[in-house]
Amino acid sequence: MPTKRSRKQERGKARSSARKETEHFEPRPVETRNSGIHGRGVYATRAIKKGTRIIEYLGDRVSHEAADKRYEDHDENDNHTFLFIVDKKTVIDAGIGGNDARFINHKCDPNCESEIKKGRVFIIATKNIAKGEELGYDYQIGREKDDPENVDEIYACRCGSPKCRGTMLWPPKRPSPRKRRKKKVARKSAKNASSRSGGRKTKTKARKKK
DSSP: OOOHHHHHHHHHHHHHHHHHHHHTSOOOSEEEEEOSSSSEEEEESSOBOTTOEEEEOOSEEEOHHHHHHHTTTOOTTOOOOOEEEOSSSOEEETTTTOOGGGGOEEOSSOSEEEEEETTEEEEEESSOBOTTOBOEEOOOEEOOTTOOTTHHHHTBOOOOOTTOOSBSEESSSOOOGGGOOSOOOOEEEESSOEETTTTEEOOEEEBOOO
16 A cells, blocks of 8 residues: 555656646647737737648538528628538538637638538648738638629728739629629638548638628
């Protein structure tokens, strides 16, 4: 049976081991704070290597129809949206149960992109990201035939990049009426989200709240 002294030594060793393990934990990779681009933004709290899976895009998972109904009274002059298409059946509404991923701003010259894997959406670093740098991916918000005339003003981009196209919409310029596609409810887009499980590229469209 261990002595009183040996028990103290064991507890001391356990505490020391716990401290060492804690020291090896990496700091949280991102934090949310005010952004110079728009509202709140997400920033790296440490250097992040290209290819790193940074954060999952979380929120309430609903059908497209439910998302439309939820925001049917949404002001068309408001460009704020947390809706993200997963597939033809599912939309993630990060306005309900969402995490920091919903605050990642649009960038025309992004350092991130989205990856859809088994119905989950992850934000992946496409470049090496320095500590303190703001994260951003290309929203590519789809244009619709019933968009208001000032839609480019509503969804103006202020990322400040030399490659800035001036809009979060895709394609960059308003298409001619004959080329406009059948109406869909637009959503905040992800740039060429890759489904690695299938090894093929899929482009998702993020929704504009209607």
